Amino acid sequence: MGLQLGQIVAALGGCLEGGDPQTPITRIAPLESADAHSISFLHNPRYAAQLAQTQAACVIVAPAMREAALAHGACITTPDPYAYFARLTQLWQAQQPPAWPQGVHPTAVVHPEALVDPSASVGPHCTIERGAVVGAQTVLRARVHIGQGCTIGERCILHPGVVIGADGFGFAKQNGQWQKIEQLGAVVIGDDVEIGANTCIDRGALDDTVIADGVKIDNLVQIAHNVKIGAHTVIAGNTGIAGSAKIGAHCSIGGAANILGHLQIADGTSISPTSMVTRSIHKPDLYTGIFPIQTNAEWEKNAASLKQLSQLRERIKKLEKALNALTEDK
């Protein structure tokens, strides 16, 4: 597999300088591990010093870095080298044969009343239930489950083990036992959504669970019934979002974060990994709640004190009063 530098520029644009367009490229690599047949990129000016050391045949850089790059060898200049790199990986991937031919794999089970666009790919062991809709060019990689009446938009990618439209977790207590509340809503997923392996998105109780366009969700994420997620929000792995939470657009939710139910998170909010959101967030910012890690010996001492923190606060208050009294006495 490989491409010539000239083919890359022909496909993706940018300006090639200081190198022969026929130079064969066999690898995309980070600056530090690139070899003479690699193309690399400089995204963050902080790493500019790596330009001098890299063995790369060509480096994708912003115009401001053009001279520094040319001092070393060939470069492609482009306003956003990281986005260019992303498109280059897509060009590279397009050369690879697909894992499975387009269309519905013979081991997939598709209900006759489901609607799968002819340009969609449905991999081995997928199940698509009655009334489900899968949009154009969407790819269900392998054993993806699309529950009854759920809708997946266009150009989505669902990785192996994804479960869309299992029942939300709803029960009514009656005489100490749990009556099932049947989940009568569905899941509606927009266009250009990617959903990681073994992630689950439950159907709504009465209304739908809704994932807007361009949302990217990592592996093993749990999205409960009636959640709404705004466009272009990213959610890292192991995260849990409880029922009826409403996450804004352009948010960034760190891995293993958790968001309580019935909350609202403002557009553009970032949540640090493993943090627990217990109240609505109306002002976009980066929010964090992580217990700092220490050696276990140190932690034990601090955790013991933490259990008495409100008492410590009382003791400080008392000290302040007593000291005030002493000072006034004088």
Add this chain to the structure above:
Amino acid sequence: MGLQLGQIVAALGGCLEGGDPQTPITRIAPLESADAHSISFLHNPRYAAQLAQTQAACVIVAPAMREAALAHGACITTPDPYAYFARLTQLWQAQQPPAWPQGVHPTAVVHPEALVDPSASVGPHCTIERGAVVGAQTVLRARVHIGQGCTIGERCILHPGVVIGADGFGFAKQNGQWQKIEQLGAVVIGDDVEIGANTCIDRGALDDTVIADGVKIDNLVQIAHNVKIGAHTVIAGNTGIAGSAKIGAHCSIGGAANILGHLQIADGTSISPTSMVTRSIHKPDLYTGIFPIQTNAEWEKNAASLKQLSQLRERIKKLEKALNALTEDK
């Protein structure tokens, strides 16, 4: 799809007043989004004010709310409106065609020595291994795995991707390497248990892992070997329960909570989401251990102080001593 008010009362009981039994109902909806063809319910008297605004054709209410509801329109009175609502969703669901016909789907793999009740439903791509038992009216939705020798009771629902009876995580260290401890126990699941998508319940090491009747488990939950879970306990998504923990009956475990191994949790205990249970709990109460979330800037300051909390406590102690000495001096 729809039902007349009279059909609902005929099926579920309750007393219909102020409305025509032939009124067609096409939707179950919350009070605030109900329309003239919706039936709604008032569960929490706190929301009684919504009665005045709702467009619902009929509202399910407790007898105490009868008058307020009638002032608006039709109502069904019943002692427990939320449980009535739950049963109404079941009535509604029963009208829908099932995702797959009853019985064993042709793509399921059932070992000839497994015992599947003829009234059970086994969806596409399920695997049921040798010696496993699946009880009457139990539903395995799709690609559910029931390991060798495991038992599922009656009227259970297992959602897509559930894995029952994978090996527990047991190894013995020998010369810096790990010897596998084969997991010789099984999993025994009672009646009326519901298990969410992609949840895993491991087989016991020597004895069995046991889930009692009426337990409800959400998605992506990890239940390790030899855990025992008491009847009618609910466990929300992403939770992890480590080996040999014994959870009581009627407990409520919040999402992404974790329970260490070999602990006991008293009947009726509640654990807040994301909290880590590090010791046995003998007295039922609500227990919490969540690092409060703040803006990252605030968090950084507080987390830094937290790492020195036991020192702060020492400084307070010193201050108290010094102040005492001063006061006594006078």
Add this chain to the structure above:
Amino acid sequence: MGLQLGQIVAALGGCLEGGDPQTPITRIAPLESADAHSISFLHNPRYAAQLAQTQAACVIVAPAMREAALAHGACITTPDPYAYFARLTQLWQAQQPPAWPQGVHPTAVVHPEALVDPSASVGPHCTIERGAVVGAQTVLRARVHIGQGCTIGERCILHPGVVIGADGFGFAKQNGQWQKIEQLGAVVIGDDVEIGANTCIDRGALDDTVIADGVKIDNLVQIAHNVKIGAHTVIAGNTGIAGSAKIGAHCSIGGAANILGHLQIADGTSISPTSMVTRSIHKPDLYTGIFPIQTNAEWEKNAASLKQLSQLRERIKKLEKALNALTEDK
């Protein structure tokens, strides 16, 4: 199923004393629940008192415990009773018929360009994509997914629902939307690796994700792209390891722990369950970061104080200054 004591010693070594080699054993059991047909083991000298009470026909003990054991009945002495017990479970398991016959189950989908060793077992509904390699005696239990170009070593066990080689989570922001960075690396897994149910290991972005020999990973673990995990490290359930983290050999990562991306963890490090590793760890030790659990009432008070902890520290500092001034005054 059963074995005679003499058969056990013949297969596993050790020295049988005080018992008839023809004694039939039908169960392996803990000391406290063993019966007259059980074999048990004493691993931890702390539990030596249980020797006197056990009903076991034979107990596996270290030589130092030989006399105490013989006072009760038969024993097998061996330097490492726990490792002996592990091997005994393997001997036991080998008597059971396998869940599925060796070889590739007819419902598995194996790409013609994948390379599966003839001694490997591929269970129902597995998918093995183009260019993937599965080593000798490796077992894929059921619906395991091995992505394009990924390599699994010898004698590995992959439990149901495992996903190897889904795309890593990589996107470049462009005009507020996310461009996919195609994941061009693969996953390389060494020998003797065990991977728990529904665990996901993503393919690398440019280079590979690498799991070294002897690593044991529990259920529902998320391992992101380009992670490297050193030999014989164990990782408990629900854990998340973010992209490009480099975990050493012989580490022990507790359940639901999380490790940020691009960190390094020294060989031999232990991380407590649910702890969040936010910086590299260069010195092996046990590290912990857990918010201590309390009743919710106590927690509320302490959590409120925690949000002002850095202010409390300032107040202590002020008190110290004021007290100093007072003392110097005198």
